[in-house]
Amino acid sequence: MKPAVLDMVVCPLCQSTLRPTPYLQDGTWIEEGILTCENGDQFPIIRGIPVLIEPNLRLSILGNEETQFWRRHAAEAGGASSGSAPAADDSEKRSAAAVWGYQWQDFHELWQDTAGVEQFYRWLAPLRPDDLRGKTMLDAGCGTGRHVLYSSRNAGLVIGVDISLATRVAARLTRGVTNAHIVQADIYRLPFRTETFDRIYSIGVIHHLPDPRAAYLNLLRHVKRNATLTVWLYGRENNWLAASFVETIRAVFTRRMPLSLLKFLSLIPATILWSVIKFFYGPVNWLAPAGARHFPYNTYFMLFNRLSFRHQWMNVFDKLNAPIANYYRRDEMEAWLKASGLSATQLAHTNDISWSLHGTRS
Ligand SMILES: [Zn+2]
Numbered sequence: 001m002k003p004a005v006l007d008m009v010v011c012p013l014c015q016s017t018l019r020p021t022p023y024l025q026d027g028t029w030i031e032e033g034i035l036t037c038e039n040g041d042q043f044p045i046i047r048g049i050p051v052l053i054e055p056n057l058r059l060s061i062l063g064n065e066e067t068q069f070w071r072r073h074a075a076e077a078g079g080a081s082s083g084s085a086p087a088a089d090d091s092e093k094r095s096a097a098a099v100w101g102y103q104w105q106d107f108h109e110l111w112q113d114t115a116g117v118e119q120f121y122r123w124l125a126p127l128r129p130d131d132l133r134g135k136t137m138l139d140a141g142c143g144t145g146r147h148v149l150y151s152s153r154n155a156g157l158v159i160g161v162d163i164s165l166a167t168r169v170a171a172r173l174t175r176g177v178t179n180a181h182i183v184q185a186d187i188y189r190l191p192f193r194t195e196t197f198d199r200i201y202s203i204g205v206i207h208h209l210p211d212p213r214a215a216y217l218n219l220l221r222h223v224k225r226n227a228t229l230t231v232w233l234y235g236r237e238n239n240w241l242a243a244s245f246v247e248t249i250r251a252v253f254t255r256r257m258p259l260s261l262l263k264f265l266s267l268i269p270a271t272i273l274w275s276v277i278k279f280f281y282g283p284v285n286w287l288a289p290a291g292a293r294h295f296p297y298n299t300y301f302m303l304f305n306r307l308s309f310r311h312q313w314m315n316v317f318d319k320l321n322a323p324i325a326n327y328y329r330r331d332e333m334e335a336w337l338k339a340s341g342l343s344a345t346q347l348a349h350t351n352d353i354s355w356s357l358h359g360t361r362s
Contacts, residue, residue: 001030001045005181008136008159011037012052012191018043023073029175032069034077042077044069048175049167051184052191057090061097061163061184092210093186095323097164102259103321104143104166107314111146111173115306120150122303123203123232125348125356129154135198140187140219141205145170145180152180155199159192161185187215194221201230207326213336216357220340223361229342230358232350236327238296239353243327246319254320266317274312277301300351333357 003020011018016038022045024032033045035052043052044062046069051058059066070077110116121128132154139148142160148170151158159181160170167184174180185191187202187209200223206215216231223229236243254262281301285292292298304312319325330347333355337345342359350356 001033001048001050002178002181003028003030004157004178005050005159005183006035008157008181008196009035009050009052009183009191010193011039011041011043012185012189013037013041013054014039015193018050018052020045021076023076034073047168047171049171049182049184053163053184053186054189057093057186060090060094061101061165092323093163096208099164099259099321099323100143100162101165103314103318104164104169106263107310107317108144108169108173110308110311110314111144111149113308113311115303116146116311117150119303119307120147120203122350123354123356124201124230125350126346126358127199127201127228127230132199136196137199137201138192138197138222140190140200140202142166142170142182145173145182147201147203148174148180148182149177152177155179157181159183161187161190163187188218190218190222192222195224196222198224198227199230200228201232203232204234206231207233207328208322208324210324212326213339216336217340220342220361225361228358228360229340230356232354232356233333234325234327235333235349235354236329237349237353239327241297242319242353247325247327250320250322250325255323257321259321262321263317266313266320270309270313270316273304273316274309277305277312281305297353300353303351328355330355 006018009018010016014037018035018037020033020035022030022033030045031048035043035050043050132151134156137151137155137158139160142148142162143166145160148158148160157179161183163186167182171182174182200219206212209215219229282305285302333347337357337359340359343362345359348356
């Protein structure tokens, strides 16, 4: 953890300022320590990541590592400890954290994919790199931190937040980037003051949450006035393959499978998809681009055509492993934008199959 992040974060329980007590440091980087708020709430910094999650949910995500952390530092922490039992209504958050933690620690290297930056800006539509310049940004649900890395090339400061152990990959990736920070936190209970950020974005995350609309509206609270919120979500139109066929397989079978087995089995559809794109969509787009435009998923698959096989494998695995997935129609997205009260709203039909919702807080 870089100390500069302390200017941004607050206690997720009472919103008061956090004070660090470092136990293990490497230069200014705090590898292990405790953050204490004005009301005495304590949060661990583990493997360089401040874990600003309420105690019971935190324990169910960190498990043994948290128990050992408090045992190691019992004397310094003055008797503070981890939570006791996971709250029942947190089960969906816990399973989401388990899936994303597994997926992103495994597919950690995707940031190297050169088409990834283009993909990022398609999702972030209508924002362009220049719109990020000098801005204070939040990536809500940052996974491996690859978008935090891309944003940091233009932003003034960017914080990536994720509930899962994917934060470990993200923290490693951005450790040397002075304007990028990673925080482990719950999107429903963000450790920031209201009206903190110039640009908040959330890519491919909130359609996997128990109450996506509430999560969307909650993000709004942290957007400054005249600042923007951009959210990318799965779409239903033109997307029968994912929204109907794959979604049925996920809901009935694969979401309950052991993740390592599902990852292995995902190789089969990923290989079929990769072959169809390489040996059909690619050549036809080269030979007859005007005709190819009318094929289903053409825009999306031609982007896939430039991604690595591992990236496509992850995409297939990702569609099958989620505990929850929601696909949205245009009228639903328009209703969200209306409810947000944002001005200058734009709804982009990204890759012809998904939605980027964008607006400015007035
Ligand atoms: Zn507090």
